[in-house]
Amino acid sequence: MHAGVLLVDKPGGMTSHDVVSRARRALGTRKIGHAGTLDPMATGLLILGVEGATRLLTYLVGLDKTYLATIRLGVATTTDDAEGEIVDVAEPAAVSGASDELITQGIAALTGEISQVPSSVSAIKVNGRRAYDLARAGEQVELRARAVTVSRFEVLETRRHADAVELDVVVDCSSGTYIRALARDLGNTLGIGGHLTALRRTRIGRFDVSESVTADAIAAEAMLAPAEAAARAVGRIDVTAEEARDLRHGKRLDGAAARLSGAVAAAIDPEGRLVGIVEARGSALKSAMNVSETQGEPA
Structure with a gap:
């Protein structure tokens, strides 16, 4: 099961946990979390993290919202x-x-x-x-x-x-x-x-309910890749293959902090894979969250 982020349009009368349970059955994995509940009465956008992408939810829960x-x-x-x-x-x-x-x-x-x-x-x-x-x-x-x-x-x-x-x-x-x-x-x-x-919740950050699937249509093909979800959540910086290797090995990128436009960003390698969430340490960049090299998903 690949990691990813799923946008679901929660129907009324169903709890957020009900949607997570349905996603677990549909995707065949227990490792699913959500970025903020909706009341049973409410409908609209619910963001699920699947497998390793559950660690991305930390960067999604604090985003602004539209109702x-x-x-x-x-x-x-x-x-x-x-x-x-x-x-x-x-x-x-x-x-x-x-x-x-x-x-x-x-x-x-x-x-x-x-x-x-x-x-x-x-x-x-x-x-x-x-x-x-x-x-x-x-x-x-x-x-x-x-x-x-x-x-x-x-x-x-x-x-x-x-x-x-x-x-x-x-x-x-x-x-x-x-x-x-x-x-x-x-x-x-x-x-x-x-x-x-x-x-009805219609937006969380740069994620819109118009992109979501119904609770009955949950499937792996509907997931956003970790790189796309992370870039939308916190912005992105592109790194070279060498920089990606250094970040994955826990090394800092000296003098690279100026490339950040916010507090953190998603580092994306030349293959389009998520390297990690990076933050500034003085004038350097370091990983705040590491990811695996094979799938570009949180390890």
């Missing part, structure tokens, strides 16, 4: 999404008072670098246990606010009902941003509550 979502204002739930129990319903007069202008102002306050308290049913660990496990066990969960960046929070369509306002939105954000929390906080800002009713 399409539907927010329902006027109703608050225990989970900040449609799967939770309703805890508050705003009066129709309060809902109608949430004008487009007020909604725009509320969204503006949630755009840029913001401090966000994750949803209590997030996968964040509290004293070694997942927050969502604690919340479902009836325990009070207090999560700390974290700094996140929302670079775009744009309304695509607004639908007004007697008891609620529905917003279709697109969000570009840093890794670790919770769209459910944006829905909750927008509703709280307007004083009418809010929750998420639909969520």
Whole structure:
């Protein structure tokens, strides 16, 4: 089984682990991981690392993301999404008072670098246990606010009902941003509550859901080669056969750090194989992650 990266369009109702399990059966290997989960309710892009390429996931989990979502204002739930129990319903007069202008102002306050308290049913660990496990066990969960960046929070369509306002939105954000929390906080800002009713992840870094396969179409032929996936994730530098040999043997490339445009890059040999992920050490380049010479996959 060759190493590679697989882009899957997760359907609703299936957990991210369900997709991994299906990939393990389809590809005949246990060594598969993912670069960030999606809630069962959510659909869209899930990135899987297969065999040695699981080590590349380290460089994928922190990439920025794009989501399409539907927010329902006027109703608050225990989970900040449609799967939770309703805890508050705003009066129709309060809902109608949430004008487009007020909604725009509320969204503006949630755009840029913001401090966000994750949803209590997030996968964040509290004293070694997942927050969502604690919340479902009836325990009070207090999560700390974290700094996140929302670079775009744009309304695509607004639908007004007697008891609620529905917003279709697109969000570009840093890794670790919770769209459910944006829905909750927008509703709280307007004083009418809010929750998420639909969520679709369409992009992770330079990987787009339009390139993905369905969970039923998982196959080895659909995988991206480690070199392509790594280059898309962190950028690339091309190295000579001699430089590739030196890097694989743990040697540094003196004076080569200036070739980096970011903190790290994928070193690609003349055969198009991934040599490794390299980083600067002073003015030199060294491997931050070594790969095998035979297949250009992480060893």
